[in-house]
Amino acid sequence: MTDPGFELDELFIPAAPGKPGWADFEAAASVAATVEAEGYGGHELTLSAAESLPEWLNQTWQPRRLFVARQDGRIVARGVYETLADESITHAWIAVQVLADRRRHGIGTALFDHLEAIAMAESRLSLIVYTVSPEAESPRLHAQTGFGSVPLGNPEVKFLIGRGYRLEQVVRTSRLDLPCDPDTVERLRVTAALKAGPDYAVLCWSDHTPPDRLADLAVLRTRMTTDAPSAGLEEPEDVWTAARVTAEENAAAQSPRSTLTAAALHRPSGRLVGFTELSVPQETARAVLQEDTLVLREHRGHRLGLLLKATNLQRLERERPGHPSVMTFNAEENRPMLSVNEAMGFRPMGQEGAWRKCAAGPVSAAAGSAGTGGRTDS
Numbered sequence: 001m002t003d004p005g006f007e008l009d010e011l012f013i014p015a016a017p018g019k020p021g022w023a024d025f026e027a028a029a030s031v032a033a034t035v036e037a038e039g040y041g042g043h044e045l046t047l048s049a050a051e052s053l054p055e056w057l058n059q060t061w062q063p064r065r066l067f068v069a070r071q072d073g074r075i076v077a078r079g080v081y082e083t084l085a086d087e088s089i090t091h092a093w094i095a096v097q098v099l100a101d102r103r104r105h106g107i108g109t110a111l112f113d114h115l116e117a118i119a120m121a122e123s124r125l126s127l128i129v130y131t132v133s134p135e136a137e138s139p140r141l142h143a144q145t146g147f148g149s150v151p152l153g154n155p156e157v158k159f160l161i162g163r164g165y166r167l168e169q170v171v172r173t174s175r176l177d178l179p180c181d182p183d184t185v186e187r188l189r190v191t192a193a194l195k196a197g198p199d200y201a202v203l204c205w206s207d208h209t210p211p212d213r214l215a216d217l218a219v220l221r222t223r224m225t226t227d228a229p230s231a232g233l234e235e236p237e238d239v240w241t242a243a244r245v246t247a248e249e250n251a252a253a254q255s256p257r258s259t260l261t262a263a264a265l266h267r268p269s270g271r272l273v274g275f276t277e278l279s280v281p282q283e284t285a286r287a288v289l290q291e292d293t294l295v296l297r298e299h300r301g302h303r304l305g306l307l308l309k310a311t312n313l314q315r316l317e318r319e320r321p322g323h324p325s326v327m328t329f330n331a332e333e334n335r336p337m338l339s340v341n342e343a344m345g346f347r348p349m350g351q352e353g354a355w356r357k358c359a360a361g362p363v364s365a366a367a368g369s370a371g372t373g374g375r376t377d378s
Ligand SMILES: CC(C)(COP(=O)(O)OP(=O)(O)OC[C@H]1O[C@@H](n2cnc3c(N)ncnc32)[C@H](O)[C@@H]1OP(=O)(O)O)[C@@H](O)C(=O)NCCC(=O)NCCS
Pocket: 035, 094, 095, 096, 097, 098, 099, 102, 103, 104, 105, 106, 107, 108, 109, 110, 129, 130, 131, 132, 154, 155, 156, 158, 159, 162
């Protein structure tokens, strides 16, 4: 696929930082970081190339492909295609970022055309796009959920509407400034522990789930894919097993980041019924990311979400002090989770639109290669 002025290329994923393919991989990560920082007004959510590499190398359950657009040999845009290994799953996730000074030349269209063609060729007919929408003075486009909206005049909004995507959900990004008031967090934790009562206890670990809890964590991770509000996105169940939890944790251990987990134990059954995770960068000057939080439906209403989050936050301050903030993402319609976060002091700082397009059906597409270069392996 060629177009005057730029060419598309699929990148080979390097085996490790510094190995063949690393310079291009890093350049593509830098494009994503630049565009995301523009959308959020800063780099707090940026992952380094080294931090994201492990998930690119771990393709067993969530295959991903990385494409770039080059102009004069320089990478100026990237496109990501992601799906689940299960061929019966009809969803694919697409992301495209074009450097600001290279927009309106058809690069975004060319990347989307190619990624959508791959999806059609694989019969993945339900296409999902998550993208940051910076605030702007503009009429609003409201999400199908009725909660949240994005500026209608934004380029990404016009672009996605033009391609037939529908705004299903708005996801709020929030920040908690650190250090937070220790008395407030302790009060919240104690109140939540009293409400939860003696049937529940909190277990904590870092990076690797204890072997006797792997099966429970697999259930929680599976339920995370269906129990979090996903509006009209209808995101599919992604099944985890204990073996997968171990394998994914081993893969993640190659990242410079570490994970702090707090889990809720239901004493009468001896099972884990909830968990929350913080992803901590090595550098103390960078923000911590709040990752998954889930309490199984049948154990909700006992303040376990607040208990888990307050406990994990106290651990963070004790074991890894000095980070400036914690960042989190929540669906605008997820009032229970937003309330927990607001009680802890999280404040809104941005938003992402979650868009979906249901395509018509398989088309014959040259999905195996892109551009004149095809798959680059050097
Ligand atoms: C959205 C984005 C990918 C578009 O990339 P691009 O290379 O500028 O897109 P194109 O040049 O192919 O634009 C295609 C059409 O989208 C619409 N569009 C794109 N930007 C627009 C803008 N600023 N205002 C109005 N319409 C716009 C137009 O209809 C345009 O066609 P036209 O130029 O012939 O009028 C780019 O703005 C971007 O990277 N934004 C930040 C990241 C992001 O939000 N990605 C979106 C989905 S993952």
